Amino acid sequence: MSRDNTNNAVTNRLSARPKRLSVAVILSVVFLVLIAIQVLFPEAIATHSPITIDPLAALQPPSREHWFGTDNLGRDLFSRVVHGSAYSVSIGFGATLIALAGGIVFGALAGFGGRWLDQALMRFNDVLMALPSILLALVVVALLGTGLVNTLWAIGIGLIPQFARLVRAEVLVVRNAGYVESAVGFGFSKTAVVCRHVIPNAIHPVFVLATISIGGSILAGSTLSFLKLGPQPPAPEWGLLLSEGRSVIEHAWWLGVFPGIAISLTVLSVTVVGKSLQKRYLQKES
Amino acid sequence: MSLLRARESAIAPASAVPAAIAEVENLNISFPAGGEGRHVVRDVSFTLHPGRVLAFVGESGSGKSVTARALLGLVGDNAQVRHERLRILDHDYSNATQVDWRRIRGAGIGYVLQDALTSLDPLKTVGFEVGETVLEHRLKTKREIRSHVVDILGRVGIPDGERRYDEYPHQLSGGLRQRALIAAGIAAAPRILIADEPTTALDVSIQVQVLRLLKQSQEKGLAILLITHDLTVASTFADEILVFRQGEVVERGTAGDVLSRPRHAYTKALLQAIPGQQTRGKRLSPLPPLDLVRLRPPSASGGDGGDILEVRNLTKTFHSSTRHPRVAVDHVSFSLEYGRTLGIVGESGSGKSTVARIILGFEHADSGEVLIDGKPWSALPETKRRPRRHLVQLISQDPLGSFDPRHTVLRLLGDALGTLPAYRNTAKRDARSYELLELVGLERLHALRRPRELSGGQRQRVAIARALAVEPRLLVADEAVSALDVSIQAQILDVLRDIQKQLGLSILFISHDLGVVQHISDSVVVMKAGRVVEHGDVNAIFSSPKEPYTRELLNARHSLSHFRPAPVDAI
Amino acid sequence: MPLQSILVSLSRRVALGVVVLWFTVTLTFAFLQIVPGDPAALLFGGDEIPTEEQLEEVRRDWGLERPVHEQYLLYIERLVHGDLGRSYQQRTEVATLLYSGVWSTVILAVAGLVLAVVISVPLATLTAGSSTLLRRFAFVFELVTISMPSFWIGIILILVFSFTLNWFPIVALDNPLSLVLPAATIALGLVGQLSQVMRESIERALKEPFILTARSRGLSDGSVRWGHALKHSYIPAATITGTFAGNVLTGVVVTETVFGRPGLGTITVAAITTHDIPLVLGVVIVSAAFFVLVNILVDLSYGLVDKRIGSSV
């Protein structure tokens, strides 16, 4: 018998914790891998050129030749969707990266800086929050013009306050955590404590939020496209395809349906993966 | 096993005992979903009688609460419950439906949960919660409910029930909350009351009040099932005791029998593990002493006769924007000699932890000074203090919180060792880490676990190993054993004593448990509201307290321990 | 005493809100100064390219020839007096324009929020901690609504429920039924998040000892869920709803565009795309004020639901 009789119980509980991934998560990961392949090697997957027009083949329904049908200039929709993934995925990732970077700088400064810096930064954060994100995005687009990169800034900046808040809150929690105090008790310097304990521990929930906001950013990007403020044609960005397809949905349903499915499935997969990461994190915490 | 059976029949109902109102025979409970079909209760049988108290004792996780909840049909959706007989209040509940259960809950059996703060809905008023049972069973109309509840509140000793009716749990003190919970339990006049650890989270003096209240109900003919891990409480209170261990009843009998003539080794160990005056200088746990000689730091022997720690006139006030400033520490002075243990006792909020944090340099005192090894300490700027920080190490109530959750035990120890120049080399560090683990009684396999994957006792050992790693001179143990079961507590107390004896370390031991302090300390400081009320040798203070406050503390404890079992020698 | 402390904290929040507002206006003002495009050219309108003299005249007319800081001070001064200035494009009082849009937007937003709550509350309460078919349905429903662009949801709703089934008109604005689909579009954008958050906190509450206590009193599963657990989801739900309501313009812009409804959303897009600085500033002020107001209300409501908060703040 072990010296400590609670030992067994604990080990049991550990092995009992379900480590299985749900079917939804597995499917999502598979789908995201597919998307990643599309982003990296669109040529390999696309059956046609995404921009070559063929007036004679305009508005054909899905067929063996054109899997998703063709648009009003006879371009192959499947190929456009495949090539468009790079746009939508870069919007998702790019905007999130901007928000992440901004949020971490902001939040960490507020969390570590003195009371005054904290107050000042948080009030500024309030201002950014008080500005409706759509307005912020609209202003950024008006300021910088339309286009992929600007779209990504427009969305990313709007997300910063959320991240800054979370980072700050996490930093404050971690900063007061027992292990930080204990590290101080062992005589570690402040910088060492911050780098070795505070940041690594505060970052996890931030990454979870980041995963989830990738999906949000893709949606925001498509909304900007809808308002004609996102990437411009002939870019096959999904939101743009979708908003172009909407006016002909009664005659050419495929133009509205396939890009819509592409967006939804991607966002759905990212969300599912993000939520499962979050769950695992919470499970670890408890 | 069979032996136990025989004894069970031996203590069959005595003639004076009234007829049973609840009978449970061979209860088995398992949780198939939670792991590999864990069987948490095995063949437990007991009966409840009006006007009598049955106590369940045993360590954490031994199945006490689950067994009790089986009487209410509230074991959990994922539970498998089997029994040969389940009769409650003359009804058979073997195949009860939800509707049947709901009829008996509250009205037939009152249930008072452990930890009053979380057992009362924080978003409902006290009056609502107390009246809910009555309304649910339609014993009173909405109009009558208020006066009824106020009446009940009065009966459980909550004064000014009219006002309390509309208050929320957070507006009540711990003792009042517990009483409100009891009021809710008895509001519908049940014939059975289950009280699950009703006193655990309370200060001693309040414990006494709550138990007194239960006693009154019992005298009015209520059958009480009391669950506690505190043998002292059980001994004061129960007519019959069942000792649980890993889901089985290992011993049963009248309180007197079980406590004064324990038959099972486990019960004996439990009783032996209770610290107090009688256990001073003795080992509490059956484990062999640690061999720590290898660890003895070369310098530890020096400095005999002087003070490792001197606290001079510390004062600390907390200011907050919304509340009044709070004087947490008020002109506190004391000192601690090399190689000795100083206990600090006092009720919750008396400033014990604050003093400890100032000593550890985590908090700035408003005035006063702390000297370590006769040299300035608290007055130093952090950069100057840093090189000497390893001299003073903390063992806290919550070791888990003091570990970076991402790191393995090996890494945790390695990090601490890394602060010493001798252990810059990784290989050396690892070797030393394994050595340390062995010394505190852990195995090599624990080194690669993360703190979360260890039990409470193991965690505390890791914390001690880590503290020892940096060759400290003073250990500050703030409630280091409060969260542990008696038997684990015993082990850790033994480890601490071994350390002190063999390494000549000094220990500042903070606890609200007088018994623990009495067991381990050489001298003691009694604190109240930030001030030192009494300070001196342990035996002197515990046998003849001078201050009324100290006497009050001791009295409260005494009233719980009419029945002080004689210590059992180590096996 | 409690009333007094509420008033104190209220006035502190309001003061803070005013600061935030002022800061927001200033920031936007600065922002818009850097936006390229000559407002005078916009003011001139028309299909011919104005001459430099004509532009000068317009600039003089609107005070655009002054240094930026003077324009700013002038703007703030007017603002303090409640004057939001005039729209460049529509040459009308900004206040009038906003007023004309604000009610329609508020009605739409409130209807959307109410609908979201009406859907989310039972969905979350009934499915928390259970593994029924309904729970599975809720899971799929929430994920799908979360992952669809809201304009797309709107278009599909119109196609199906207005044009094909003809249940809810979208053209006749006087018909209260015309509010249903736009409100549903707004609601569906929120339902997923709201019910997930609510479910999480209900599930957390269901694991609390006080729920066991309530059960031990003989309460049914339903009473425990609705009577005890639900209330514990209020704070996270209110926080999300508050954030959403504060940022309602975002949802409303799309919905109003898709449904061709009047309101602040339509005004916002027009203001930005035509670079109508006074109107943009007006929109910013209104929506920031709304944000501040909603947040104050939400914060106050925390204290009403959870008395612990009221007493500790």
Next chain:
Amino acid sequence: AAEPVSGGEITYGTQTDPVNWNPHQNNQANAFLYLRNIFDTLLEKTENGDFVPSLAESYSVSDDGTVYTFRLRDGVTFHDGEKLDAAAVKLNLDKANETPYSIYAFPNYDSATVVDDRTVEVRLKKPDASFLDSIAYIGWGIISPKSLTEHLNDLPSGGQNLAGTGPFRISSYQKGAQVVLESFDDYNWAPETKAHQGKAYLDKVTYRFLAEPSSRVGALPAQVDVIEGISALDVSKFKDRDGFVYLSNDANGDTFKLSLNAFLSPLDDVRVRQALRDGFDLDALVKSLYRGEIRRAWSHTSPVSPFYDKSLEGAWGNNVENANKLLDEAGWTERDSEGFRVKDGKRLSVRVLYPTQLDREQRSTLLQGISQQLKQNIGLEFIVDLTPSSTYLKEVASGAVHIYPSTWLHSDVRKSLNGLSNGGALATDNKADPSIQPLKDLAAEALATSDNAQRIKIFHELQRKAVIDDVTYIPLLVQAYQIAASNKVNGLGFINQIGSPEGVYDVWVAK
């Protein structure tokens, strides 16, 4: 067929919520259908280009062509009860010629004088044949003097203060949503271009702004009675279908075309411009996008205009071989990795700037199609830059834009001529370029002459120069307007002057 009946109301789904309700300040052709209900002009233009009395019962021109005298109709009142008199007309004319208030100022306008209560005399700086176009244009609609003096600042936002003399008055206006007009009972001064006299048949008309094309189409007939602006794909839903009327009308004025900045390299070389014009198959593109519902254009000027030069039809375009030859000649002989032509290390590339707000009827898609074909056929990079109108203006002013797709929808002779004669210029900076002086002289001659045949000749010459010789314009589409309605709605039509949908004065609903 049937007899018109009075009474009833309709809901009309339209594309545009006017930015500005003041006719003197509105230049959205899609907004004229509202304004034409509310305002009258002094004269009205007929289908064949004549001017007939409206608020003015007659007019005369002095021999030197500089003085116009208008005799006003008697008994006309505004919606707000004001009387129409000479002073009111003078006020309107002065206002309409005052910049920056008005965007329809007439460059040769000198002054107006009140001769008597019902007579106004307008003096021009010099003779100008296009003056009557302005007089008859809705941009010079006559507004109540009370509105102009007391409520000037409220006029852009519509509402009750905006009073005209037209057959309908504004009953309510919800920005971004709808405007409700009600019949003006006193109305009794319809011009002879209208089908009936007296008050309008309808009691009320609700114009609901539905910017989404699919919403308009979907809402007919269950939720609206009439819609305008129907995409080519949707036409089949209404055209020749039971229960619907479908009307389509080519716009007067200009066509949708590319304006080429002939002053900016590489378009400063006429061979490049020609190659661009001939390097794509417009017919195929238009057919695939518009399915025969919209015609391709051959000239800068609309085919329904009396000044249209029919001889341009078939005279240019889709000659890839020749286009490539021209580019080779011009020295664009090398190719880069993407297949574009290169000269001196510079890619043969032009930038096309198109404001998103003007993008309708798949025009940006058409531009993309052209871009693709130019790349494939002649190795020319044709970058279509869609931009919000706020940045658009700045970019236009910068002069760094090569091509500028546009339609000016005025039937105004002077403006047409202006466009034709400015060398395809987008920006102010080349207005003074001497090379376009001969064009300007020709245009001036056309304006000054009173001989219509001579004017037509000059117009033809200018069109041929613009499209064939100089290639400053590449015509693309004949702009067209569509109306669809449930077949109980009768009397719908288009405005003679510009071809956009007419107001609803003559509209009636079968019982």
